[in-house]
Amino acid sequence: MKQDEIIRKALSDTPPVPGELHGRLVHAYANRKPSHRRLYIAVTALAAATALCGAGVYVGTEGHFEDVMNWFGAVTGTTYEDATEELKITAVPTEDGIAVSVALLTPDKAPYPYIEQLAISDYTLKNKKKTVAKGTVPAAALTDTGTEILIPLEAPLVSGTYTLTITCFEGSAKGDQPLPIKGKWTADITVS
Amino acid sequence: MTVTQFEKLLQEYGSSIYGFCCHLTGNRMTAEDLYQDAVLKAFSKLQTIHSEDRARNYILGIAVRLYKNQRRKHTETPASDQLAPVPDVQNVAEETEQQELYTCVRRAVQGLPYRLREVTYLYYFSGLRTKEIAAVLHIPEGTVKSRLSKARSEIRKEMVDHGYETR
Known part of the structure; x- marks a missing residue:
């Protein structure tokens, strides 16, 4: 007889499962608690999807405050994000530069009632070929409806079409840290 | 897996799993506990396993791991089970x-x-x-x-x- 066969036969003799143990296990299986795992996953997924959709809508329509944190996680400041729908700009070329009218669409909503002055923190002026000007513009007083800020230019604009893009304003009030107001505003300018 | 299928699984493979537990532990009392614990632990998974062969292997795997854990906790177990008398002799x-x-x-x-x-x-x-x-x-x-x-x-x-x- 081969060794494998001997080992197999030697180990084949085993006692049967005690009947009581068998019955106990079958009874336990019959009375087991139903698993809620699938339901739990479905509910969690639904909640996550709802939260994400909500966040998407929120981001698109309404501005909100965000903390600015340093590398160590300490809050060092505040910004106001996604304010695109809350401000409206129009730009008109003048002799000194470009006059930008900023209208407050939600003047009663924070932070606008508390802002005394508004500056342009980041803008670019482009024509079809290149960037004509970019940088920051000092603050101008903000009224209940808005303000007008002049972007000074070193040389008058030559005829053509330009696009002014502002990505950040900066609101300030006496005794408060300046508040960056972020979004994306564009205005087309035609110089004839 | 329904209760009937579960019962069938135990009838078909129960003695094989139990026998394995007996051999592994060298002691019927410990084997009964191990067999019971392994099957109970497999309950939740058994609801999704449709092949009886796979279910048996799954329970065997649980039994092996449970026994390993037992051996870690009670260091005297491996010594005693190696010296345990061969059953039915x-x-x-x-x-x-x-x-x-x-x-x-x-x-x-x-x-x-x-x-x-x-x-x-x-x-x-x-x-x-x-x-x-x-x-x-x-x-x-x-x-x-x-x-x-x-x-x-x-x-x-x-x-x-x-x-x-x-x-």
């Missing part, structure tokens, strides 16, 4: 020559180190293939084969020492 004198041979083999297997023993029982008693054993124990198939080879040579050595010839 009442009177050695009455055994036929073949029964003596089987007794010798069983003792040789029980004397193997744990790693070789679990592979030997899964292969020779539970009838698992090396690939299945590798899946149950979460080890490479090559390791299973080398352990089996070592186990065979140890058993052969023991058999030769007792005057049996092997092929």
Whole structure:
């Protein structure tokens, strides 16, 4: 007889499962608690999807405050994000530069009632070929409806079409840290 | 898996799993506890396993891991189970020559180190293939084969020492 066969036969003799143990296990299986795992996953997924959709809508329509944190996680400041729908700009070329009218669409909503002055923190002026000007513009007083800020230019604009893009304003009030107001505003300018 | 299917599974493979537990522990009381714990732990998964063969291997895998955990917690267990008497052997004198041979083999297997023993029982008693054993124990198939080879040579050595010839 081969060794494998001997080992197999030697180990084949085993006692049967005690009947009581068998019955106990079958009874336990019959009375087991139903698993809620699938339901739990479905509910969690639904909640996550709802939260994400909500966040998407929120981001698109309404501005909100965000903390600015340093590398160590300490809050060092505040910004106001996604304010695109809350401000409206129009730009008109003048002799000194470009006059930008900023209208407050939600003047009663924070932070606008508390802002005394508004500056342009980041803008670019482009024509079809290149960037004509970019940088920051000092603050101008903000009224209940808005303000007008002049972007000074070193040389008058030559005829053509330009696009002014502002990505950040900066609101300030006496005794408060300046508040960056972020979004994306564009205005087309035609110089004839 | 319905209750009827579960009952059928235990009827078909229960004795195989229980026997494996008996061999592994060398003690019926411990084997009963191990068998029960393994099956209870497998409940939640059994609802999604449709193949009875896979269910058996799954329970065997749980039994192996539970026993390993037990051994870690109670260091005296492996020593005592290696020395445990072979079950159902009442009177050695009455055994036929073949029964003596089987007794010798069983003792040789029980004397193997744990790693070789679990592979030997899964292969020779539970009838698992090396690939299945590798899946149950979460080890490479090559390791299973080398352990089996070592186990065979140890058993052969023991058999030769007792005057049996092997092929």
